[in-house]
Amino acid sequence: MASVTGWAPQEAGVLQLCNLFRDLQQGLNQAQLDEYRAYPDFDNYLAFIFAQGDQVPIDVRQAAGLYLKNDLKHHFVTTTDSQRQYLKDVLLQLVAHPEKSIRQTAGTCISVVVVHAGFATWPQMVQAMQACLSSSDLHAITGGLDTLYKIVEESPVQMDVTLAQGPGGPSTATTVSCVLVPPLLQLLQHSSADVRCQACACLNLMARDQPLGIANNSDRYVHGLFGLAHDSSSAVRAEVCRGLVALLTVQPDKLQPFMAQSCEFWIAFCEAQLGPEVLQPYLTRLVPLLMKNM
Numbered sequence: 183m184a185s186v187t188g189w190a191p192q193e194a195g196v197l198q199l200c201n202l203f204r205d206l207q208q209g210l211n212q213a214q215l216d217e218y219r220a221y222p223d224f225d226n227y228l229a230f231i232f233a234q235g236d237q238v239p240i241d242v243r244q245a246a247g248l249y250l251k252n253d254l255k256h257h258f259v260t261t262t263d264s265q266r267q268y269l270k271d272v273l274l275q276l277v278a279h280p281e282k283s284i285r286q287t288a289g290t291c292i293s294v295v296v297v298h299a300g301f302a303t304w305p306q307m308v309q310a311m312q313a314c315l316s317s318s319d320l321h322a323i324t325g326g327l328d329t330l331y332k333i334v335e336e337s338p339v340q341m342d343v344t345l346a347q348g349p350g351g352p353s354t355a356t357t358v359s360c361v362l363v364p365p366l367l368q369l370l371q372h373s374s375a376d377v378r379c380q381a382c383a384c385l386n387l388m389a390r391d392q393p394l395g396i397a398n399n400s401d402r403y404v405h406g407l408f409g410l411a412h413d414s415s416s417a418v419r420a421e422v423c424r425g426l427v428a429l430l431t432v433q434p435d436k437l438q439p440f441m442a443q444s445c446e447f448w449i450a451f452c453e454a455q456l457g458p459e460v461l462q463p464y465l466t467r468l469v470p471l472l473m474k475n476m
Contacts, residue, residue: 248287254291255298285321293329315366379415382406389403
């Protein structure tokens with residue numbers, strides 16, 4: 183089937199690559215794979231198998247996705263405009279895929295594209311992530327969270343990219359973080375502990391650099407953290423700890439109105455008997471700060 187860009191694979195080429203990936207699972211035909219890489223539309227074939235190989239085993243599809251990720255790291259900026267558009271179109275379809283391994287591999291590929299090309303050239307991806315984070319479908323939510331975390335981790339400056347056109351038109355131009363932070367804050371109240379944990383992790387990662395979306399919603403962020411301080415999930419409580427420590431180092435004034443709750447949190451943190459690895463990365467910043475204010 184042809185895409186909106188007009189590209190369509192040859193069935194024989196798809197079959198050959200699928201067989202090749204099966205062989206690669208056994209360590210065979212690496213030399214033949216290197217030969218295929220010389221073809222200009224090789225990445226398109228990888229993307230097609232990864233995205234549309236519904237009759238192909240998941241491990242073969244995932245292998246195609248992982249090879250695509252590695253190729254994108256080295257060749258994305260040198261591909262043609264039509265190839266880049268095809269790859270973006272394909273990856274957009276996979277953020278909410280029902281298979282976790284496909285979603286996660288797609289998220290990794292998307293983060294590579296965003297690092298190299300930026301959100302300014304791919305505003306549709308921001309809209310797609312906003313839709314995922316606001317969705318009622320758990321696959322869409324977790325796919326959006328996984329993708330967003332990888333992007334922030336690899337290129338936090340992308341959160342401050344100004345989108346040329348906001349939801350209401352050019353007069354409502356806004357930044358990426360201003361679009362994505364509000365649905366993230368809503369997810370802190372989600373019924374799934376995994377979603378609460380992932381949403382908190384994304385916000386904590388953003389908070390280190392204080393993009394506009396976090397700065398404009400700092401009170402909601404702090405309230406959200408304290409609302410999870412006694413969460414039933416130890417993983418969520420660990421993320422609350424990371425968030426509070428990050429705030430202590432970048433915006434300690436935001437915690438001043440919550441000092442009594444902060445003391446309660448640290449008591450609860452100790453009583454929870456979480457592993458020392460949760461707090462250890464922050465001790466060099468936290469201990470001097472606590473000693474200074476005793």
